[in-house]
Amino acid sequence: MARPRNTESDALILAAAAEALLQDGYDGLVVDEIARSVGVAKTTVYRRWPTKNHLVVSVVAGWQGVVDVPNTGDEADDIANDLTTIAGGMCHVLDPAPIRRLVAELAAARMRDDDLGSAVDRLWSDRRAATAAVLERGIAGGALRRDLDPEVVTDELAGAVYYRVLITGGSLDDAYARALVRTVLAGAR
Amino acid sequence: MARPRNTESDALILAAAAEALLQDGYDGLVVDEIARSVGVAKTTVYRRWPTKNHLVVSVVAGWQGVVDVPNTGDEADDIANDLTTIAGGMCHVLDPAPIRRLVAELAAARMRDDDLGSAVDRLWSDRRAATAAVLERGIAGGALRRDLDPEVVTDELAGAVYYRVLITGGSLDDAYARALVRTVLAGAR
Known part of the structure; x- marks a missing residue:
């Protein structure tokens, strides 16, 4: 059975997004920067969260x-x-x-x-x-x-x-x- | 005394902006298109309303x-x-x-x-x-x-x-x- 790698990178992306929101507010969250800091392709983020706001909603829900x-x-x-x-x-x-x-x-x-x-x-x-x-x-x-x-x-x-x-x-x-x-x-x- | 030309173009800009908002909604209001349709320079609009949202507020107030x-x-x-x-x-x-x-x-x-x-x-x-x-x-x-x-x-x-x-x-x-x-x-x- 394949290892659920996505769950792991999802958690890293969410943590980085939460940190960006807390530190720099709404404008401070830049999806490309989140992807870079976590070390995943931009497309990996966008496949899971089609827009910045989808990502923001996930962070707030957490x-x-x-x-x-x-x-x-x-x-x-x-x-x-x-x-x-x-x-x-x-x-x-x-x-x-x-x-x-x-x-x-x-x-x-x-x-x-x-x-x-x-x-x-x-x-x-x-x-x-x-x-x-x-x-x-x-x-x-x-x-x-x-x-x-x-x-x-x-x-x-x-x-x-x-x-x-x-x-x-x-x-x-x-x-x-x-x-x-x-x-x-x-x-x- | 100089004729208050700005008041006149302001009224034209506001009317065009109101029409755009009514017909096409918030996204349908594009400042450059308003300026073109009224026949004024973009800078004329931006001098009076620094952003699209300033213009929207004036329309709604009206x-x-x-x-x-x-x-x-x-x-x-x-x-x-x-x-x-x-x-x-x-x-x-x-x-x-x-x-x-x-x-x-x-x-x-x-x-x-x-x-x-x-x-x-x-x-x-x-x-x-x-x-x-x-x-x-x-x-x-x-x-x-x-x-x-x-x-x-x-x-x-x-x-x-x-x-x-x-x-x-x-x-x-x-x-x-x-x-x-x-x-x-x-x-x-």
């Missing part, structure tokens, strides 16, 4: 890892805490300027390229699913209104954070996550 | 025009209606795929270029100010909670819409605007 669903209980305060944990995690991950830049580039690239689009969508879907799971637990246990549409509430929570990341540039920290969850739960009226 | 602050009254239902008008307007403007694409390119370009960033920020700030004005009227008149932070509520409303535009690709229509405003006002608890 950073993100598995998104846990927090579960401290079914009381109203527990649901609020669990939502704050998710929102706080998003604020923490997305606040640094280089990450904001990455997210913006991926959001734009997602629309230029359908194939890349589905890879990018998988990046956000884990945290979205975690939010929905907490909301559904809150509805089932009576902590949240029965007629609630979890999708709209997820849009409010994640939307506010991404709006600051991509549109207003507003700061993101634990205090903001708490204020956001409090306002989403209590309502404006 | 399309957007003045954002009115809706004001049907100070009762709770009036505030809800006025917020639904703003959210519905955003959904209507931002739903078409070519516009989503434009917004994504501008959000990414905004981070690459500080100078462009402030021009793009002015694009979103009008609608944001209109939302804040309605919320402050609601707080002052007692329709909304006194301890409300209008900025957080604006993030929830505009954020949910931009999140669908840029991240999830979810659909945006009047029904969504109504559901969103209802959920933001009533709260999830």
Whole structure:
């Protein structure tokens, strides 16, 4: 049986790409330089990742890892805490300027390229699913209104954070996550 | 006194750029082609708009025009209606795929270029100010909670819409605007 050489060079390429992104940001990642530094042909990289952005998505997916669903209980305060944990995690991950830049580039690239689009969508879907799971637990246990549409509430929570990341540039920290969850739960009226 | 020739060619360039954007989308706007079609030197365009994205921002600002602050009254239902008008307007403007694409390119370009960033920020700030004005009227008149932070509520409303535009690709229509405003006002608890 042939040795899976590709897996090995894939890992080296991903590690080099991650280092370039961390050190020099989005513009600092140049596929040809990655190939040279790892000692593989450019075509080896492009066969696995058709564009720079495909490679970036793989790196970010590795950073993100598995998104846990927090579960401290079914009381109203527990649901609020669990939502704050998710929102706080998003604020923490997305606040640094280089990450904001990455997210913006991926959001734009997602629309230029359908194939890349589905890879990018998988990046956000884990945290979205975690939010929905907490909301559904809150509805089932009576902590949240029965007629609630979890999708709209997820849009409010994640939307506010991404709006600051991509549109207003507003700061993101634990205090903001708490204020956001409090306002989403209590309502404006 | 010299005739303000630049104003005239600016208007021609903007009209040609708007037509290109409408017909062929973001990629269809090529600055050199705009200059040729209007009969000016490329440098004339670049002196006024240093990059393609500066030109795109000027076109979008022209399309957007003045954002009115809706004001049907100070009762709770009036505030809800006025917020639904703003959210519905955003959904209507931002739903078409070519516009989503434009917004994504501008959000990414905004981070690459500080100078462009402030021009793009002015694009979103009008609608944001209109939302804040309605919320402050609601707080002052007692329709909304006194301890409300209008900025957080604006993030929830505009954020949910931009999140669908840029991240999830979810659909945006009047029904969504109504559901969103209802959920933001009533709260999830």
